[in-house]
Amino acid sequence: MLNEWLRGEVVNIRCLFTQSLILTIKIKMSHSYTEENYIKTIYKLSANGVQDVNTNAIAEVLETKAASVTDMLRKLSAKDIVNYVKYKGVSLTPQGERVALQIIRRHRLWETFLVEKLKFNWDEVHEVAEELEHISSTLLANRLDEFLGYPKFDPHGDPIPSESGEMKHKKQRLLAEMAIDDAGVVVGVNDSQPLFLQYLDKMGISLGTSIKIIDKIPYDNSLEIGLAQDRCLVISQEVSKNIFISA
Amino acid sequence: MLNEWLRGEVVNIRCLFTQSLILTIKIKMSHSYTEENYIKTIYKLSANGVQDVNTNAIAEVLETKAASVTDMLRKLSAKDIVNYVKYKGVSLTPQGERVALQIIRRHRLWETFLVEKLKFNWDEVHEVAEELEHISSTLLANRLDEFLGYPKFDPHGDPIPSESGEMKHKKQRLLAEMAIDDAGVVVGVNDSQPLFLQYLDKMGISLGTSIKIIDKIPYDNSLEIGLAQDRCLVISQEVSKNIFISA
DNA sequence: TATCGAATTTAGATTCATCTAAAAATAAAA
DNA sequence: TTTTATTTTTAGATGAATCTAAATTCGATA
Numbered sequence: 001m002l003n004e005w006l007r008g009e010v011v012n013i014r015c016l017f018t019q020s021l022i023l024t025i026k027i028k029m030s031h032s033y034t035e036e037n038y039i040k041t042i043y044k045l046s047a048n049g050v051q052d053v054n055t056n057a058i059a060e061v062l063e064t065k066a067a068s069v070t071d072m073l074r075k076l077s078a079k080d081i082v083n084y085v086k087y088k089g090v091s092l093t094p095q096g097e098r099v100a101l102q103i104i105r106r107h108r109l110w111e112t113f114l115v116e117k118l119k120f121n122w123d124e125v126h127e128v129a130e131e132l133e134h135i136s137s138t139l140l141a142n143r144l145d146e147f148l149g150y151p152k153f154d155p156h157g158d159p160i161p162s163e164s165g166e167m168k169h170k171k172q173r174l175l176a177e178m179a180i181d182d183a184g185v186v187v188g189v190n191d192s193q194p195l196f197l198q199y200l201d202k203m204g205i206s207l208g209t210s211i212k213i214i215d216k217i218p219y220d221n222s223l224e225i226g227l228a229q230d231r232c233l234v235i236s237q238e239v240s241k242n243i244f245i246s247a
Numbered sequence: 248m249l250n251e252w253l254r255g256e257v258v259n260i261r262c263l264f265t266q267s268l269i270l271t272i273k274i275k276m277s278h279s280y281t282e283e284n285y286i287k288t289i290y291k292l293s294a295n296g297v298q299d300v301n302t303n304a305i306a307e308v309l310e311t312k313a314a315s316v317t318d319m320l321r322k323l324s325a326k327d328i329v330n331y332v333k334y335k336g337v338s339l340t341p342q343g344e345r346v347a348l349q350i351i352r353r354h355r356l357w358e359t360f361l362v363e364k365l366k367f368n369w370d371e372v373h374e375v376a377e378e379l380e381h382i383s384s385t386l387l388a389n390r391l392d393e394f395l396g397y398p399k400f401d402p403h404g405d406p407i408p409s410e411s412g413e414m415k416h417k418k419q420r421l422l423a424e425m426a427i428d429d430a431g432v433v434v435g436v437n438d439s440q441p442l443f444l445q446y447l448d449k450m451g452i453s454l455g456t457s458i459k460i461i462d463k464i465p466y467d468n469s470l471e472i473g474l475a476q477d478r479c480l481v482i483s484q485e486v487s488k489n490i491f492i493s494a
Numbered sequence: 495t496a497t498c499g500a501a502t503t504t505a506g507a508t509t510c511a512t513c514t515a516a517a518a519a520t521a522a523a524a
Numbered sequence: 525t526t527t528t529a530t531t532t533t534t535a536g537a538t539g540a541a542t543c544t545a546a547a548t549t550c551g552a553t554a
Binding site for chain 2: 530531532533534
């Protein structure tokens with residue numbers, strides 16, 4: 001009920017008689033587990049330069065039906081979390097973006113915790129972090145951040161937003177876009193699926209690994225790369241498109 | 248759907264033709280956030296020697312209505328989590344008890360983590376742990392347990408069940424039941440409400456504090472107790488009934 | 495510009511957890 | 525033992541999030 005009336009984050013209530021007593025309440029809007037997943041998905045889909053995210057894309061990511069997405073978009077629109085125009089697409093409002101960044105912050109802090117402190121492998125953390133990210137206590141997130149030593153990047157190389165939503169931009173390029181004899185260090189991955197990360201582990205590639213392009217095979221765009229100790233291997237374009245190297 | 252058919256935890260599927268191939272599947276039943284809260288509540292209400300927990304008691308703890316409780320009891324009964332007889336009351340099945348102990352395990356491990364690692368006060372942890380306890384990953388609970396050094400008791404002195412559901416029984420008595428000149432050490436509290444714990448903090452009482460009964464005031468059953476360095480104070484019976492002392 | 499096909503939205507139904515109000519069962523008191 | 529009070533359950537409704545199937549809109553092509 002209150003949620004319906006008070007959509008902003010800060011509300012001023014002025015005394016009717018004196019006009020001098022102003023009560024400023026900061027309202028912490030909370031969103032359901034489901035709403036948070038939609039917000040996060042819209043954020044991620046608009047991150048790649050996309051302006052208006054379309055319904056089907058959201059449905060695919062969330063493994064749900066387009067009709068369900070439409071319903072939720074109307075709801076989030078009423079809450080001023082998204083700009084939604086029927087048939088046109090959806091984008092986050094500044095408010096929605098703030099919410100998204102907080103969710104992402106919590107997700108990445110938990111992933112860091114799981115890997116650094118609980119010795120999870122980097123391919124095991126996503127699923128659990130998907131649950132942990134919804135615990136909304138700000139104190140918890142901030143204390144965790146402090147406990148971890150204010151990390152700037154998570155185990156996959158993704159930047160961790162600060163409490164106010166800022167994040168470090170890492171200068172990086174895709175391994176697939178480098179030229180022969182270029183070299184650099186792995187600073188992130190573009191895909192965090194367990195199968196991909198397990199493959200990298202097997203190949204001895206992780207954050208911080210030095211890589212040099214030895215050759216490009218034009219036939220299928222696969223790459224011959226050099227690692228430490230003259231170790232050489234060939235990786236497919238599929239793989240090279242999902243590894244970020246320091247610029 | 249699968250949930251409806253397969254209620255146990257282990258299922259054997261025998262090949263129809265050869266009869267020799269037996270597929271044993273261990274099914275991890277999962278319960279909704281809401282179901283888990285009911286299970287936990289029933290466990291806690293039956294812990295105090297009560298055999299059959301009644302509907303109203305559950306409704307009161309969960310701040311819901313008796314009618315809602317009845318609905319959920321029928322549901323949990325169908326899942327073999329509780330023994331439920333209309334109008335008579337409810338108790339956990341062995342299966343339900345296992346589930347309850349896992350939830351309590353996770354709750355207490357998280358409380359320990361919050362206090363020991365994230366520097367929460369013991370009155371701040373309950374609410375957050377109520378959310379964290381529902382994250383069901385067994386790997387997470389076990390790694391957390393390991394990370395904390397396999398603690399046997401949480402910050403309120405309550406025992407932490409092991410993965411198999413066993414817990415240390417602490418020999419203890421209520422401060423209210425001790426005689427004049429008896430002495431001992433605080434090993435737990437019977438009430439974890441923030442207001443109570445903040446009061447104890449203020450009085451300088453925490454786990455491990457040595458207490459000696461100096462006098463009992465018969466008028467209102469309040470106690471005069473002695474702490475370290477000849478510090479003396481008077482506490483009400485209400486308070487003394489909520490502090491456990493080593494036996 | 496008329497039409498086709500894909501994307502999107504509406505309409506109506508379902509499931510879960512909840513509620514209120516009324517009925518039924520149990521327990522306590524007269 | 526009857527009556528009364530309390531507890532518990534049923535019946536019917538609601539809101540959130542979802543679904544299917546049908547209708548609508550958009551954009552691209554002929």
